[in-house]
Amino acid sequence: MSKVELWDISKSYDKQANVLNGINLSIEAGEFFVLVGPSGSGKSTLLRMIAGLEEITGGTLKIADRIVNHLRPKDRNLSMVFQNYALYPHLNVEQNILFGLHAKKVSKQEQQDRLKKTTEMMGLSELLKRKPRELSGGQRQRVALARSVVSEAPLCLMDEPLSNLDAKLRAHMRIEVRRLQKKLGLTMIYVTHDQVEAMTMGDRIMVLNDGEIQQVGEPIALYNEPANLFVASFIGSPKMNLGKAVFNQQMLKVEDFLEIDMGSIQPATKIVQAKNLTIGIRAEHILPAVDREATHHLDVINVEQLGNETLATFEIGPELWTAKWLGQWSIKVGEKVPVHISRDKLCFFDTDSGLLLKAASPTKEKEVAVV
Amino acid sequence: MSKVELWDISKSYDKQANVLNGINLSIEAGEFFVLVGPSGSGKSTLLRMIAGLEEITGGTLKIADRIVNHLRPKDRNLSMVFQNYALYPHLNVEQNILFGLHAKKVSKQEQQDRLKKTTEMMGLSELLKRKPRELSGGQRQRVALARSVVSEAPLCLMDEPLSNLDAKLRAHMRIEVRRLQKKLGLTMIYVTHDQVEAMTMGDRIMVLNDGEIQQVGEPIALYNEPANLFVASFIGSPKMNLGKAVFNQQMLKVEDFLEIDMGSIQPATKIVQAKNLTIGIRAEHILPAVDREATHHLDVINVEQLGNETLATFEIGPELWTAKWLGQWSIKVGEKVPVHISRDKLCFFDTDSGLLLKAASPTKEKEVAVV
Amino acid sequence: MKEAVVLQEQYRKIDFLKIKKKQKRVRFVKGMLFLLPSMILFSVFLFYPMARTLYLSFFLTDNSGATTVFVGLDNFKNIFTSPIFLKSLQSTFLFVLYTVPGTIVISLFLAVIANEKLKGIGFFRMIFSSTMGISVAAASVFWMFLFHPTMGWLNQLLEAVGLEGIGWLTDPKWALISVSISTIWMNLGFTFLILLGGLQSIDSHLYESAEIDGASYLYKLRRITIPMLSPTLFFVITVSFINAFQTFGQIDMLTRGGPQNETNLLVYSIYQEAFENYQYGTASAQAVVLFVIILLMTLLQFKLGERKVHYQ
Amino acid sequence: MTMSSSKKLVFYLLLTVSALLLFAPAIVAFLMSFMSSQDILTGKILPETWTLDNYIKAFERFPLFGYLMNSFIVSLFITLGQLLLSSMAAYAFVFLEFKGRDTLFFIFIATMMIPFEASIIPNFQTIRGLDLLNTYTGLSLPFFAVAFGTFLLRQHFKQIPKELKEASEITGMGDVKFYLTVVLPVAKTSLVTLGVYGFLTSWNMYLWPLLSTTDDTVRTVQIGLKQLQSQEQLNEWGVIMAGGLIVVLPTLILLFLGQKKLQKGLTEGAIK
Amino acid sequence: ACSSVEKDSEGTAKAKEDGESGGKTEVTFWHAMGGQAQVALDEIVKKYNESQDEVQVNAEYQGTYEETLSKYHSVGGTDDAPTIVQVNEIGTMSMVHSGNVEPIQKFIDEEGYDMSNLEENITNYYKVDGKFYSMPFNSSTPVMYYNKDAFKEAGLDPEAPPETYEEVEAAGKAIKESNSDMKGFALQAYGWLFEELLANQGGLLLNNDNGRGDTATEVAFDNKKGKSIFEWVKRMMDEDTFANYGTNSDNMVTGFLSGDVAMFMQSSASARDVIDNAPFEVGVAFIPYPEKEERHGVVIGGASLWMSKGKAEEEQKAAWDFLKYVQKPEVQAEWHVGTGYFAINPKAYEQQVVQEAYQKMPQLQVTVEQLQATKPSIATQGGLMDMIPEERKIIETALETVYNGGDVDEAFSTAVEQVNAAIEQANTARGE
Numbered sequence A, B: 001m002s003k004v005e006l007w008d009i010s011k012s013y014d015k016q017a018n019v020l021n022g023i024n025l026s027i028e029a030g031e032f033f034v035l036v037g038p039s040g041s042g043k044s045t046l047l048r049m050i051a052g053l054e055e056i057t058g059g060t061l062k063i064a065d066r067i068v069n070h071l072r073p074k075d076r077n078l079s080m081v082f083q084n085y086a087l088y089p090h091l092n093v094e095q096n097i098l099f100g101l102h103a104k105k106v107s108k109q110e111q112q113d114r115l116k117k118t119t120e121m122m123g124l125s126e127l128l129k130r131k132p133r134e135l136s137g138g139q140r141q142r143v144a145l146a147r148s149v150v151s152e153a154p155l156c157l158m159d160e161p162l163s164n165l166d167a168k169l170r171a172h173m174r175i176e177v178r179r180l181q182k183k184l185g186l187t188m189i190y191v192t193h194d195q196v197e198a199m200t201m202g203d204r205i206m207v208l209n210d211g212e213i214q215q216v217g218e219p220i221a222l223y224n225e226p227a228n229l230f231v232a233s234f235i236g237s238p239k240m241n242l243g244k245a246v247f248n249q250q251m252l253k254v255e256d257f258l259e260i261d262m263g264s265i266q267p268a269t270k271i272v273q274a275k276n277l278t279i280g281i282r283a284e285h286i287l288p289a290v291d292r293e294a295t296h297h298l299d300v301i302n303v304e305q306l307g308n309e310t311l312a313t314f315e316i317g318p319e320l321w322t323a324k325w326l327g328q329w330s331i332k333v334g335e336k337v338p339v340h341i342s343r344d345k346l347c348f349f350d351t352d353s354g355l356l357l358k359a360a361s362p363t364k365e366k367e368v369a370v371v
Numbered sequence C: 001m002k003e004a005v006v007l008q009e010q011y012r013k014i015d016f017l018k019i020k021k022k023q024k025r026v027r028f029v030k031g032m033l034f035l036l037p038s039m040i041l042f043s044v045f046l047f048y049p050m051a052r053t054l055y056l057s058f059f060l061t062d063n064s065g066a067t068t069v070f071v072g073l074d075n076f077k078n079i080f081t082s083p084i085f086l087k088s089l090q091s092t093f094l095f096v097l098y099t100v101p102g103t104i105v106i107s108l109f110l111a112v113i114a115n116e117k118l119k120g121i122g123f124f125r126m127i128f129s130s131t132m133g134i135s136v137a138a139a140s141v142f143w144m145f146l147f148h149p150t151m152g153w154l155n156q157l158l159e160a161v162g163l164e165g166i167g168w169l170t171d172p173k174w175a176l177i178s179v180s181i182s183t184i185w186m187n188l189g190f191t192f193l194i195l196l197g198g199l200q201s202i203d204s205h206l207y208e209s210a211e212i213d214g215a216s217y218l219y220k221l222r223r224i225t226i227p228m229l230s231p232t233l234f235f236v237i238t239v240s241f242i243n244a245f246q247t248f249g250q251i252d253m254l255t256r257g258g259p260q261n262e263t264n265l266l267v268y269s270i271y272q273e274a275f276e277n278y279q280y281g282t283a284s285a286q287a288v289v290l291f292v293i294i295l296l297m298t299l300l301q302f303k304l305g306e307r308k309v310h311y312q
Numbered sequence D: 001m002t003m004s005s006s007k008k009l010v011f012y013l014l015l016t017v018s019a020l021l022l023f024a025p026a027i028v029a030f031l032m033s034f035m036s037s038q039d040i041l042t043g044k045i046l047p048e049t050w051t052l053d054n055y056i057k058a059f060e061r062f063p064l065f066g067y068l069m070n071s072f073i074v075s076l077f078i079t080l081g082q083l084l085l086s087s088m089a090a091y092a093f094v095f096l097e098f099k100g101r102d103t104l105f106f107i108f109i110a111t112m113m114i115p116f117e118a119s120i121i122p123n124f125q126t127i128r129g130l131d132l133l134n135t136y137t138g139l140s141l142p143f144f145a146v147a148f149g150t151f152l153l154r155q156h157f158k159q160i161p162k163e164l165k166e167a168s169e170i171t172g173m174g175d176v177k178f179y180l181t182v183v184l185p186v187a188k189t190s191l192v193t194l195g196v197y198g199f200l201t202s203w204n205m206y207l208w209p210l211l212s213t214t215d216d217t218v219r220t221v222q223i224g225l226k227q228l229q230s231q232e233q234l235n236e237w238g239v240i241m242a243g244g245l246i247v248v249l250p251t252l253i254l255l256f257l258g259q260k261k262l263q264k265g266l267t268e269g270a271i272k
Numbered sequence E: 001a002c003s004s005v006e007k008d009s010e011g012t013a014k015a016k017e018d019g020e021s022g023g024k025t026e027v028t029f030w031h032a033m034g035g036q037a038q039v040a041l042d043e044i045v046k047k048y049n050e051s052q053d054e055v056q057v058n059a060e061y062q063g064t065y066e067e068t069l070s071k072y073h074s075v076g077g078t079d080d081a082p083t084i085v086q087v088n089e090i091g092t093m094s095m096v097h098s099g100n101v102e103p104i105q106k107f108i109d110e111e112g113y114d115m116s117n118l119e120e121n122i123t124n125y126y127k128v129d130g131k132f133y134s135m136p137f138n139s140s141t142p143v144m145y146y147n148k149d150a151f152k153e154a155g156l157d158p159e160a161p162p163e164t165y166e167e168v169e170a171a172g173k174a175i176k177e178s179n180s181d182m183k184g185f186a187l188q189a190y191g192w193l194f195e196e197l198l199a200n201q202g203g204l205l206l207n208n209d210n211g212r213g214d215t216a217t218e219v220a221f222d223n224k225k226g227k228s229i230f231e232w233v234k235r236m237m238d239e240d241t242f243a244n245y246g247t248n249s250d251n252m253v254t255g256f257l258s259g260d261v262a263m264f265m266q267s268s269a270s271a272r273d274v275i276d277n278a279p280f281e282v283g284v285a286f287i288p289y290p291e292k293e294e295r296h297g298v299v300i301g302g303a304s305l306w307m308s309k310g311k312a313e314e315e316q317k318a319a320w321d322f323l324k325y326v327q328k329p330e331v332q333a334e335w336h337v338g339t340g341y342f343a344i345n346p347k348a349y350e351q352q353v354v355q356e357a358y359q360k361m362p363q364l365q366v367t368v369e370q371l372q373a374t375k376p377s378i379a380t381q382g383g384l385m386d387m388i389p390e391e392r393k394i395i396e397t398a399l400e401t402v403y404n405g406g407d408v409d410e411a412f413s414t415a416v417e418q419v420n421a422a423i424e425q426a427n428t429a430r431g432e
């Protein structure tokens, strides 16, 4: 259980360009904190700095209320899963997992207990005697994960620990990691590229881009109220549909192509005042006009069947918009499809600053009748 | 454009247990063939055998109508993306990408053209002079991908080429890879853990488990008519909800808990005859009883908000079933929620053999009115 | 805001400079502890003799090596005006020039062909590394017979193809080359073994990848093997350099510095000066010069070489 | 990976030719060891009559087994000492960061440049001063610390991925433990290489054992070999060759075993 | 972990103790005899130890002469020094200057021991300033070996070997004519042989009476006597009757035995081996001299035995006893026959074993005859100086220069210059 605080942390590898810039952040003890961001945005770097593997170029790092800038990794009391596993090539799976416990002088009995528990959970029981070289990619990753889990250190750093696992195993591991974190009350800092992991596992998510924090918040808040265009397009899959828009009285003209009736809108609102406006709408908010009235008819230029859902892509001027519908829909490329776009579901951004002006209306959440 | 045929291919690392077993498969020229399967099921091994990097223990491998068992990798005319990248640590990004072209004595001009095109597509243009050790995980992976793409070999093997990329970039790369494959008419064998990649990119998917083929077919076919329990639970995320069931006249009793009215059912069908029956239903087929009548009321034991969809977990006897509803639903853990389960949506499996007895009814696909 | 103040206070309380200094000290001490055993032995068995050598180089000595007359830099002046010493310098450089590249190239070739996974490769590897197991004295004897002006295999071979025999060890044009050939042979085993080790620790995935790219054998050699081997090569080159400068045994056995001082390499000259002529003063001066030369060469090598070396 | 048979053939050809060329001098020695001295002195290539006399004589000339034993003990001491000290020093140079590390390393390297011949007399006096003449300690002590070994191991240690060190730093493993449980096993091959090298060079040492011993009790086999040679008189080359072969045999066996071990170590500890 | 063998220090201690208690006194004897000579030497020591029960001599091999001497110098004056050490003839001055030796003259005087029963030519060399420092032991001189069969073939008289340079040249030419694969003469580039050839003409090596009157200050051979040797070689080279084996004596002997060369000069100690191994009849002759000069004879080579200073009297006495034993005729006879070295005691030649050996190989006798025919003079006493090894090296280089076609005058004058410089340096080093 360690609180982690970052005060104006920055990092540069070559003393010129900063990879991380003025990071201010406080991670609560026992929190599951997810770090997302595009490739190369500095996630691993941040993790490695917290672990004490990279020199901190500037700022202050506190773990459990102690300044630790100067402490060595082993004095920070944490565990870490490396993005490239870092398994000891000469040790077999069992030895790899128990390596740290040996070092910490945990009793033999305890070691075996933890080993058994962990390997069962990870599905590694059969592989204990193998060398890393004889494992598949996913198996190696699980060993790396097991090594971290088994240490039960109060602060746990994980760098894409599930990226090489299949969906089923990943779903399983997701639950297990989360359960373990809860049970042991670990503070977890978790880097992932997986939307589902980010949304379901994290107490909070931080979005990093180009070494700067874009937004920190609860998953659903990030989804519903992305602080800026970057977060909007980064969180959610498929990404939010965006388009430049201008007001023409009550009508909103998107990319010179789509007209949306905005009904009565206060001319005073900043939305109207903004010079350059970008609107966004989530893929699931472009509804098929089956039960509803069709607001628009759009040309389908691509259809993707995911089995449980169907993604239809439309051309909106220069932009491609995607609609996501549950189930399997038989749509053909080239068809004109009637859709329903509700003005309530629009998010408004200032194109220049990228900042959110107005989120989609705090939609009355759907409810099923409770018996 | 190379057809790839595998005749009774098998592989064993230690001359004892087989990692792959009697693989018979024919991949058409220009096909995008996706390989999925749990971690350690032998996907990488299969790829490596096709590439000629692993000895083939048994069987015949034909590429472009030639038996190639004995040919060296370089004579098989293919390119490959390795699961662990295999970048040359001493060469910078540009040199890494051009390595193969140099070797093949492609003209300087052509090299530069392809390099430019590829690196732009991959977003690597800024990193050309970096050494692999100065790259982030995702950047390394992109270099590996670029190296393969740039070679334009007619057969392309990719081992989880996008696993370390973020969702946005991944969506972009997915489209680019697919486009490229189409444009150049490449035959592609593609290993992935990502359901979306598997469903959207592949012309056909093969599911591998424990070194044996489970099913080969078009993505949607695999989704709708999984050949057996393994495929059913492996394809689709969240996985298909499964439960043991027995007939009690017209009523189907699932896990001694849930009763589903089957209406009139021919007692002669093999479903009824099967001794041990397992039924399955997709998460998106457990509907919220909003507009529909509620068939059951179920206790919610977990809710996951993914932003664009909501996953609700129910306890069905010893099993956990998940429902997936589009949008954000405000359900609380502990509530009893009315749901609609349609008997048409049930898949039936023989518990003992695991084989599919009857798929969910060839549901009339949803259509939006075409204008 | 308040937090920031608290933080600052805390920050101030921790004297980072002091802690950093302390950590540095701890690290230094730890490093020293690891180095200590070596340092002690070095001091006793290398630095002390070196210092003594330096000291002696300013004196003339009697036969038992005790200093008699202080001559300042005269010993150095003498050796640098002595045509014999200059000749010996020249020979030494030539010898290094012949043997180092020769050894490296040949043993690299051997290591590369012995790196293939073939049946019975272990046997070949043993043969290739075998010269390492043969002492210089024994090896010199082998070569002495090979070089024999009339019955040596080499001249018999030459005569068999109708060429005239060569005075391998007696002809001033050939002597240094002959000695170099035998030296290369003696060094091969060791260099081979080290290079082979280097080759085998290259990640096989790199070759797999290149193989798929259709890289030819030579291309792989040039673009992967050599660069990936560079740390090992660097090591081998540096060590070969130093060893070449210090060659002694085979000279003593094969030519004793002759003909006409052609093969009178520095260390041999030092040895003779000290152990046969009992001129420890000049011997020491020569040793100091040798030391400085090797030092400079190695420094140069580290400056130029280590930059080009790729560690993984 | 598979290899076409024509390529295999080329390789075998290259290997065989190289092996023959390389081994020719040793073959000469082998043949000579079975010749009578008349055969040798009159320049025969093949023995006219094969004789074991040389071997018998070589065995009679000096206490071969005692010498072999001494050589073995001394070489073993030196090898172990070198492995320990070099690996410790190399560890410090690669995995520890401290001020003056590079300078120190260069000083280490500089010690390689001191010609052995220039330091042998002072060393002899040191050993004599420590009263270690005619002891195994005296024979081996000056060779425990070798910059060469440190250098060799440093080059190899540098190739160990830094993540391994990082991972163990995080688990709180101390340097000594990391050195013992990770670095040494992972670098096994280079340790074997260094070990073999150290053993062979010590085995082949002549001048130092001669100087630091005065009687036969702890003398090594190379001195025995030298004793087969005479001054001012004709050498019995056959006997010398036979002696040489007897002495080379253990080292060749060691090389072969080392080679095997090396092989195994490589496949076991491969970094990737 | 090291099971140290503290034999040496213990041994010395024990020797002292034993000396008092009347047990065996131990004498350490360092020598440089490898090969067959070591076998013979060990035999002598063994017999000595068995012959009495007062003294135990431990013979210990210490490498080559150079190695032994270096090592002796580094332990000189300490407990680790041996009682007796064998040093070759050119180390004589070095030993005298070291100050760590007990001249055996002391014991000769004390006992009135008669050294005159030793071969005069041998004792002449080892007498420095009229004083014996060491006991001569293994001695040899160079002789000329020739191939009698080849002589016969070339129409030369195998029983009348050439005596002068000119005769050697002529014989060489004749041999070359009869067999184009065979050269006439080989001279190893070896300073010792040069010194011998010089002495044989009555030439001095060093000034100040070959360094025996006073410390030498320069060479004495800067005249025609020294140069004549170079010129002789040059003439043979020009006629292509000279075989060049450089500094390597093994190659030269092999060349002779396999019929590549008909005559060569080498130590008499090799005589037995050469005769034994040659597939043809070997002749042994005196070394040649220039026609214009007269034969003076040879200088003794080999080594002598020295005694350390500062050892217990008991021990020195014991050593002295051993030294006396070593030169007994019976012992010397065995030694002579066993190794080919001279017997320093001429009476040895009358011994049965020697006579038998001579019967088998009459050539062996020639080596002794040459020594005995030597006219005692300063020239044949040999040069004495502690830089002789350096001188030899310089001469060798000069010879090789000529062998390889260099100019005689230049090679010779360079050599003279260099030797002079070396002498000066050595004298300064000694503080003279």
Ligand SMILES: Nc1ncnc2c1ncn2[C@@H]1O[C@H](COP(=O)(O)OP(=O)(O)OP(=O)(O)O)[C@@H](O)[C@H]1O
Pocket (backbone or CB within 6 Å): A133, A134, A135, A136, A137, A138, A139, A164, B013, B014, B019, B037, B038, B039, B040, B041, B042, B043, B044, B045, B046, B083
């Ligand atoms: N060199 C080897 N020696 C022994 N067994 C091996 C070796 N390589 C792989 N295996 C085993 O073979 C099986 C298949 O491995 P493979 O790498 O093909 O799996 P995969 O399907 O690619 O898994 P992942 O998705 O985790 O990468 C695994 O159980 C693995 O442990």
Ligand SMILES: Nc1ncnc2c1ncn2[C@@H]1O[C@H](COP(=O)(O)OP(=O)(O)OP(=O)(O)O)[C@@H](O)[C@H]1O
Pocket (backbone or CB within 6 Å): A013, A014, A019, A037, A038, A039, A040, A041, A042, A043, A044, A045, A046, A083, B133, B134, B135, B136, B137, B138, B139, B164
């Ligand atoms: N050793 C290094 N030297 C120089 N630049 C580096 C080094 N390591 C990383 N970088 C650069 O720093 C930036 C951040 O890297 P980092 O590894 O933190 O990214 P990341 O967010 O983890 O990305 P990914 O999701 O792809 O792993 C990248 O642009 C990378 O190229």
Ligand SMILES: [Mg+2]
Pocket (backbone or CB within 6 Å): A043, A044, A045, A083, A159, B136, B137, B138
């Ligand atoms: Mg990363």
Ligand SMILES: [Mg+2]
Pocket (backbone or CB within 6 Å): A136, A137, A138, B043, B044, B045, B083, B159
């Ligand atoms: Mg894999």
